[in-house]
Amino acid sequence: MPFINSRVSVPMTEQQKEALKQQLGEAISIIPGKSEQWLMLEFADNCDLYFQGDNTLPAAFVEIKVFGSIPTDSLDKMTKTICGIYEECLQIKKDRIYVKYEESCKWGWNGSNF
Amino acid sequence: MPFINSRVSVPMTEQQKEALKQQLGEAISIIPGKSEQWLMLEFADNCDLYFQGDNTLPAAFVEIKVFGSIPTDSLDKMTKTICGIYEECLQIKKDRIYVKYEESCKWGWNGSNF
Amino acid sequence: MPFINSRVSVPMTEQQKEALKQQLGEAISIIPGKSEQWLMLEFADNCDLYFQGDNTLPAAFVEIKVFGSIPTDSLDKMTKTICGIYEECLQIKKDRIYVKYEESCKWGWNGSNF
Numbered sequence: 163m164p165f166i167n168s169r170v171s172v173p174m175t176e177q178q179k180e181a182l183k184q185q186l187g188e189a190i191s192i193i194p195g196k197s198e199q200w201l202m203l204e205f206a207d208n209c210d211l212y213f214q215g216d217n218t219l220p221a222a223f224v225e226i227k228v229f230g231s232i233p234t235d236s237l238d239k240m241t242k243t244i245c246g247i248y249e250e251c252l253q254i255k256k257d258r259i260y261v262k263y264e265e266s267c268k269w270g271w272n273g274s275n276f
Numbered sequence: 277m278p279f280i281n282s283r284v285s286v287p288m289t290e291q292q293k294e295a296l297k298q299q300l301g302e303a304i305s306i307i308p309g310k311s312e313q314w315l316m317l318e319f320a321d322n323c324d325l326y327f328q329g330d331n332t333l334p335a336a337f338v339e340i341k342v343f344g345s346i347p348t349d350s351l352d353k354m355t356k357t358i359c360g361i362y363e364e365c366l367q368i369k370k371d372r373i374y375v376k377y378e379e380s381c382k383w384g385w386n387g388s389n390f
Numbered sequence: 391m392p393f394i395n396s397r398v399s400v401p402m403t404e405q406q407k408e409a410l411k412q413q414l415g416e417a418i419s420i421i422p423g424k425s426e427q428w429l430m431l432e433f434a435d436n437c438d439l440y441f442q443g444d445n446t447l448p449a450a451f452v453e454i455k456v457f458g459s460i461p462t463d464s465l466d467k468m469t470k471t472i473c474g475i476y477e478e479c480l481q482i483k484k485d486r487i488y489v490k491y492e493e494s495c496k497w498g499w500n501g502s503n504f
Binding site for chain 1: 327328329337355356359360370377379
Binding site for chain 3: 169209210211212213214215217221223232237238240241242244245246256257259260261262263264265
């Protein structure tokens with residue numbers, strides 16, 4: 163039950179979405195117990211993002227919401243991997259990418275809660 | 277002070293929005309102390325959502341943000357009701373709907389905080 | 391590492407975005423340790439927002455996500471300032487504006503975590 167809310171300032175082609183989808187589906191398993199089998203993604207492109215007062219350079223805000231908690235020792239690998247994916251697929255520099263995590267123990271699916 | 281952030285992959289007609297608005301306005305009172313009187317809704321349709329690696333089938337991510345905490349015993353009814361509403365109004369299968377809750381004790385309105 | 395997710399029901403001109411960007415960049419320093427130097431903003435206009443069952447009057451949902459925690463005594467000034475900015479720049483009445491805060495201790499940038 164992870165959800166990745168992906169908001170980027172650049173346009174995305176269908177090919178880029180497909181590549182991102184595949185790579186995020188692999189990356190999610192860095193967090194113990196998570197897999198693409200339960201992963202939902204939202205891609206929003208052409209977002210109106212400012213970073214450090216500037217909206218002319220590409221930027222990304224990637225929010226990773228998970229059911230339960232994320233072990234600290236998987237965070238470093240996860241953030242490194244996510245930044246690498248966005249930099250490679252969309253040419254957004256890592257120093258203009260935030261990766262924020264949210265942990266929730268109240269999460270439902272298919273009419274009942276985990 | 278609840279906020280329901282509703283993101284669906286399908287298009288929504290004005291009639292569907294109206295029906296959803298009305299039903300969500302009733303459903304929110306399942307959570308003790310909450311009512312449509314304080315409810316804000318955002319509807320986003322045609323979202324680029326993938327679930328289990330697939331973006332061809334309808335899916336929804338419904339995020340319910342509330343001031344304060346949600347009693348566990350109201351969660352089951354809430355998730356069941358929300359999934360039922362989205363399945364009925366938008367023909368999105370319950371097993372492609374996530375309902376995620378977020379509790380916050382820092383929430384402002386009208387220039388000051390609750 | 392704050393992120394302000396700004397969702398309004400009204401259209402925004404480039405001038406209004408610029409004014410908001412500048413004023414939010416100043417306002418963020420009300421929270422100790424935060425500055426525009428680390429601030430990311432997302433502006434979404436023409437959002438489909440309902441408040442109290444109504445979508446005909448302008449409304450706004452402003453979500454302020456920060457790394458770490460926000461001292462309670464800075465919250466009042468922050469909410470008052472944010473509501474004032476949106477009312478002045480976009481003519482949205484304060485009593486149709488929610489300002490919600492989210493604190494996270496898991497936040498990455500540039501490939502590693504804070």
